[in-house]
């Protein structure tokens with residue numbers, strides 16, 4: 001498993017505002033979109049391209065186009081939806097599949113409540129988006145869905161992660177082509193499975209629903 005942790009002052013600045021408990025939902029949504037666009041630059045570094053010939057006003061030249069089959073972007077509902085617009089802005093031709101997972105806050109196990117993915121992901125590059133990698137349970141479940149359907153590689157883009165979540169994901173995805181791109185690696189999980197210092201419940205902060 002490859003892990004890339006962002007190291008850029010703009011990303012750290014935007015994450016600082018996102019973490020602040022006084023930041024209201026509209027600003028939180030805007031920053032989430034901006035952050036995913038910055039992280040997507042790194043996450044798409046190995047996107048498959050194919051050579052194309054084009055004509056500029058001056059000469060013929062070779063360039064590249066995103067290869068087919070098209071990549072697929074999979075937001076993990078609910079919080080991952082907040083990253084979709086920023087991701088598809090960089091990959092406008094990507095297909096979008098959906099996975100609805102919610103963590104049981106007692107057991108910390110993910111429960112699947114929605115799934116709308118292509119049946120066959122053979123030879124597809126997949127990008128999973130979810131702001132939080134806490135215990136890793138939700139991301140591992142998402143990665144399993146994708147490889148079970150034939151995905152060749154999965155890149156996950158998360159705003160915050162933990163050492164515990166990374167270790168669990170590494171253990172569960174051994175032998176598979178998995179890359180994780182993080183905005184920041186936080187200190188730890190607390191006794192309730194929340195990321196410390198984290199930003200709280202990403203879904204609630206994006207969409208404003210109380211438990």
Ligand SMILES: O=P(O)(O)OC[C@H]1O[C@H](OP(=O)(O)OP(=O)(O)O)[C@H](O)[C@@H]1O
Nearest residue numbers: 078079102103132134135136137138203
């Ligand atoms: O690594 P884990 O321990 O599995 O926790 C991370 C998951 O928790 C959050 O979703 P949540 O279950 O709160 O659902 P929501 O997006 O609907 O709020 C988050 O968006 C991840 O999907």
Ligand SMILES: O=c1cc[nH]c(=O)[nH]1
Nearest residue numbers: 134194195200201202
């Ligand atoms: O800190 C956390 C952990 C899981 N899910 C969240 O939204 N936040």
Ligand SMILES: [Mg+2]
Nearest residue numbers: 201202203204
């Ligand atoms: Mg939540």
